[in-house]
């Protein structure tokens with residue numbers, strides 16, 4: 001079995017991202033944090049990028065900032081009205097992309113709620129599950145026909161990237177995805193309910209990434225679609241700031257100072273997602289990178305090393321368990337089936 005160190009790769013976006021002219025890429029949650037930094041590089045290298053964002057003002061302001069930093073001679077950024085917490089809006093956003101574009105080269109599922117209070121807005125499913133897992137799942141499934149069509153093109157390089165988190169390792173082993181109650185579990189009987197809710201959603205996303213790769217491989221497309229998941233590392237973003245503000249006047253400033261001093265800047269946090277999305281390396285070595293979960297480098301910096309997670313934690317970096325695949329299927333099937341909103345897609349139809 002190959003060890004993680006064999007998968008180490010140096011990656012510098014200035015020199016290692018090829019010309020992306022003609023490519024169409026969708027980044028969810030691109031108006032802030034890591035997603036914004038990812039889009040900045042993609043546009044700088046010539047791509048047409050859809051910024052999936054739910055708030056028009058924040059999207060407009062982010063696009064202004066991008067135009068200033070990247071200039072107008074490079075790629076293009078377009079706002080896509082996308083709210084992952086409401087499946088109806090996800091469906092609308094996917095339809096808009098399908099209508100407007102002949103191709104979609106890369107989908108980067110980046111948007112997420114981090115450590116947030118428990119809340120439910122739509123369809124009786126807690127928001128963090130809707131946003132981090134169900135919304136991304138639905139968006140990916142709805143865009144698959146376009147992604148698959150693009151994969152028929154000569155020299156295509158279609159990828160689906162999931163920005164995940166090492167926090168998925170904190171997911172308790174007794175989680176179940178069989179019923180709505182399982183998905184709405186609040187973990188309020190534990191010391192870290194916010195962390196565990198987040199960890200549960202990131203585990204669900206990883207399971208989906210791995211299973212989707214398996215299904216796409218079985219579909220035997222002329223040119224394989226690569227699914228990759230990546231932990232960007234600890235990054236000092238607005239989502240982190242929001243958490244520090246939520247913990248009160250004593251701990252808040254302390255956490256915020258720690259984040260400022262020890263967490264990476266968003267541009268560094270973007271390296272892993274960019275490597276997965278557009279570095280030529282994963283395409284050159286598909287057997288290594290297909291369905292992989294990448295760990296962040298041990299040291300920070302632009303020439304950091306991105307490596308596949310070690311084999312001891314399973315090929316996707318999650319603890320091995322015979323029942324994980326079934327749990328994932330249950331998660332999608334139960335919830336999408338029960339909501340009955342007309343947008344339900346059976347899980348088994350990739």
Ligand SMILES: NC(=O)c1ccc[n+]([C@@H]2O[C@H](COP(=O)([O-])OP(=O)(O)OC[C@H]3O[C@@H](n4cnc5c(N)ncnc54)[C@H](OP(=O)(O)O)[C@@H]3O)[C@@H](O)[C@H]2O)c1
Nearest residue numbers: 029032033034083084085110111112165234235237238239
């Ligand atoms: N920061 C870290 O230390 C860290 C560590 C490990 C993994 N990650 C992962 O990295 C990714 C990006 O995190 P970040 O730190 O950059 O977070 P962030 O600063 O909070 O940005 C999150 C983005 O997601 C968007 N978003 C949230 N809910 C949404 C919804 N319902 N529909 C559409 N967009 C929505 C936000 O939009 P609004 O501006 O409208 O809220 C924002 O653009 C996440 O997947 C996160 O789990 C981050």
